[in-house]
Amino acid sequence: MKYLITGGSGFIGSHLVRLLLKDNKNFVHNLDKLTYASNKNLFDTKNHKRYSFKKLDINDYNRVYKELALFKPDIVFNLAAETHVDRSIINSRDFILANILGTFTLLQATQKYLNNIYKKNKERKFKFIHISTDEVYGSLSKNKKHFTENSNYLPNSPYSASKASADHIIRAWFKTYDFPVITTHCSNNYGPNQNYEKFIPMIITNALNHKPITIYGTGTQLRDWIHVEDHVRALKIISQKGKIGETYNIGSNNLKKNIDLARIICKYLNSISKNKKINYLDYIIFVKDRLGHDFKYAINTSKINKKIKWKSQINFKEGLYKTVDWYIKNQNKGLR
Numbered sequence: 001m002k003y004l005i006t007g008g009s010g011f012i013g014s015h016l017v018r019l020l021l022k023d024n025k026n027f028v029h030n031l032d033k034l035t036y037a038s039n040k041n042l043f044d045t046k047n048h049k050r051y052s053f054k055k056l057d058i059n060d061y062n063r064v065y066k067e068l069a070l071f072k073p074d075i076v077f078n079l080a081a082e083t084h085v086d087r088s089i090i091n092s093r094d095f096i097l098a099n100i101l102g103t104f105t106l107l108q109a110t111q112k113y114l115n116n117i118y119k120k121n122k123e124r125k126f127k128f129i130h131i132s133t134d135e136v137y138g139s140l141s142k143n144k145k146h147f148t149e150n151s152n153y154l155p156n157s158p159y160s161a162s163k164a165s166a167d168h169i170i171r172a173w174f175k176t177y178d179f180p181v182i183t184t185h186c187s188n189n190y191g192p193n194q195n196y197e198k199f200i201p202m203i204i205t206n207a208l209n210h211k212p213i214t215i216y217g218t219g220t221q222l223r224d225w226i227h228v229e230d231h232v233r234a235l236k237i238i239s240q241k242g243k244i245g246e247t248y249n250i251g252s253n254n255l256k257k258n259i260d261l262a263r264i265i266c267k268y269l270n271s272i273s274k275n276k277k278i279n280y281l282d283y284i285i286f287v288k289d290r291l292g293h294d295f296k297y298a299i300n301t302s303k304i305n306k307k308i309k310w311k312s313q314i315n316f317k318e319g320l321y322k323t324v325d326w327y328i329k330n331q332n333k334g335l336r
C-alpha cells in the first residue's frame, strides 16, 4: 500500500509513519511544513528505502497536487495541523490557516488527483482519513459520562473551533461530491516524541530541570489519556476496515485529573531518583486558569470496539512510566 501522510513529522504522525513502515509492502510519503512542533528528521526512518519526505505547506495547492500525482497514494492520512491550545489563544490565525484552509486545499488537490489520475485505475480503493480531535465536542460536565460519535459540536477554543470547521468541510465534501473520507476523533495522546510544550512532556522536563510544574486553575480538569501507539494502530485499522463517510471516536478509558497525573509522574520520578533529597512533588504550582478551559473530555469507544474490532492495549501506568523513561534518556539529545 502507498500512504501519503501530512504532518508525518509531528508527534502522532511520526508514530504512524513508523508503524506503517513495519510492513515491508508499504510505502510512506510524508508532507510536512516542519514547524516548531515537528521532529526535524525522523531519525530512525531517514535512510529508509520505503520512506520519502517533502517539506511543504498543505496550503500550497500546486505542490500538494504534484506530490499526489507523482506518489499516487492509496490512502491519505491528514494529520498536519497547529495543535497547541495555548498557542491558539495567543495567535489563532496560524490555526485558521493550517487547520481550516490547509485541510480545504488538501481536499481540493486530492479531489483533482482522484478525478485525473486515481480513477483511471478503477479496482483500487482510495480513502482519505482525516484526523480530528475529541475537543470539537466541547466540554463535558462532571455528571456527563462521555462523548459519542453523535455528540454535538460545541468547540470552545480557537484550536478546537478550527478543527471543527475542517470537519464540517470534510463532511460536506463527502455529502456533496461523494469524496471518500473517514474522520476520527481521538482523546489526549501521550508517549515518546511529543513536543515539550504539551502537558506530559512539560511535567517531565520541568521536573528534571528543577523548574515549576505549572497546573492551570485547581487542576481538577479531566482528560482521557491514550498511548500514541494505540492511537496509530487504530488509524491503521480504520484505514483498512473503516466505512467511508463514517466517523470513529478513539479513546482508552484512562480518565485522570490533571493534578493527579502530575502527581503520578512526580512520584514515579521520586521512586527512580538517586537523589532522595529532591521531592519532585514540590515543583508543582498552580497558575491562573487557561481562558475557556474545557473541564472534561472522555470518549465512548463502543463503535470502534464493535465495528472495527479495535481496543487499546497499553496499560496506562506502564505506558506512562516508559514515556517518562524515554524523556529521561533523550533529554540531552535534542530528540522528542
Ligand SMILES: NC(=O)c1ccc[n+]([C@@H]2O[C@H](COP(=O)([O-])OP(=O)(O)OC[C@H]3O[C@@H](n4cnc5c(N)ncnc54)[C@H](O)[C@@H]3O)[C@@H](O)[C@H]2O)c1
Pocket (backbone or CB within 6 Å): 006, 007, 008, 009, 010, 011, 012, 013, 031, 032, 033, 034, 035, 036, 037, 038, 039, 056, 057, 058, 059, 078, 079, 080, 081, 082, 083, 084, 097, 098, 102, 131, 132, 133, 134, 163, 185, 186, 187, 188, 189, 190, 195
Ligand atoms: N496530540 C493529541 O493529543 C491529539 C489528539 C487528538 C487529535 N490530534 C490531532 O492529530 C493530529 C496530529 O497531532 P500531533 O499531536 O501529532 O501534532 P503536532 O503538533 O505534534 O504535529 C503537527 C505536524 O503538522 C505539521 N504542520 C503544521 N502545519 C502544517 C502545514 N500547514 N502544512 C504541513 N504540515 C504542517 C507540523 O510541522 C508538525 O510536524 C492533529 O491534526 C491533531 O489535531 C492530536
